Amino acid sequence: MEYMNTAPTSPDPGEPRWLTDEEQRVWRAYIDATTLLEDHLDRQLQRDAGMPHVYYGLLVKLAEAPERRLRMTELAMSAKITRSRLSHAVARLEKSGWVRRADCPSDKRGQFAVLTDEGMEVLSRHAPGHVEAVRQAVFGRLTPEQQKSLGEIMRIVAEGLQPSEAGADLPWLR
């Protein structure tokens, strides 16, 4: 896609504002890194713990929650995934014995996802390996300044995509 960006003109709906060469390089680096990293972590966890990275993340969220339990919707929002996806995921984790569902007394529609002892056990057993993988792939390679910068940048991007509170599924508006 070679398009020249000759004139720094004002918003022209006719000709879109393409990415500059430098922006393209950044964007491609982003895509490469995230693709590789996601794959890397998925494999590591699938091999060692028998679950993909997202599922591991769900167990972590539950482990940190009071009484190791969260309402489905809260868990979904916290993990940034849709309720549907979570529903399927929990079904699988339930089959593995790492999570169980519990009814919500105050709202009969509601369900809690509860981390079982087995689930907790799997988590502690594989946390070291996972942390090691993350450190090796990311933190072990970045300077403290870069780490700080990465945090700031990712927070900005994440906030830009969140319905910033509000509760629907994931209708990032627009």
Added chain:
Amino acid sequence: MEYMNTAPTSPDPGEPRWLTDEEQRVWRAYIDATTLLEDHLDRQLQRDAGMPHVYYGLLVKLAEAPERRLRMTELAMSAKITRSRLSHAVARLEKSGWVRRADCPSDKRGQFAVLTDEGMEVLSRHAPGHVEAVRQAVFGRLTPEQQKSLGEIMRIVAEGLQPSEAGADLPWLR
């Protein structure tokens, strides 16, 4: 997962080196941002162009290649995905009429993925919307310094996970 990291001791295989609080915050921001962004782009492209983001990326790579064609393995490596995944993806893109396969004359095992005119057409038709989405979610929110920093960081991470050249599937060794 509350573990205190009291002593900055030397490599102790007994107690793993957990992430510090600050590292955790960075890591979570990373997960949130990448999850949200991937989802956002997937939806945008699925809705507008009828394909997931990865597939769109494949078309872009082909569009940039000489004669709009690449060997399957090269394309897979370039997109950082496995050959198997690519094989399925190309099968689907072929069904949509955006890519076709061509035999390689010099190596009878080889296959080219070739971008069709239709494929090119879809690409140009939806590139503006995609670029706009990327700009809105990422570049539009970051300072020039942050963009530069992001590029450097992502390059480092990507390189750390690449078999750094070499040609196998994706056995990033260890």
Added chain:
DNA sequence: ACGAGTTATTTGAACTCTCAACTTCCATCG
């Protein structure tokens, strides 16, 4: 108490991805 309009969650089908074979062909070496 009734019904309209939400909210919580699930479901199933279609699609995508992974993993482990499997097929075919190339290359090298004796």
Added chain:
DNA sequence: CGATGGAAGTTGAGAGTTCAAATAACTCGT
């Protein structure tokens, strides 16, 4: 040449994800 090992690409089954639709229960206003 013929065998052996590697490389290119595909395949099918199982697992995960998406999307739209369905179910059930809550909330209000009247």
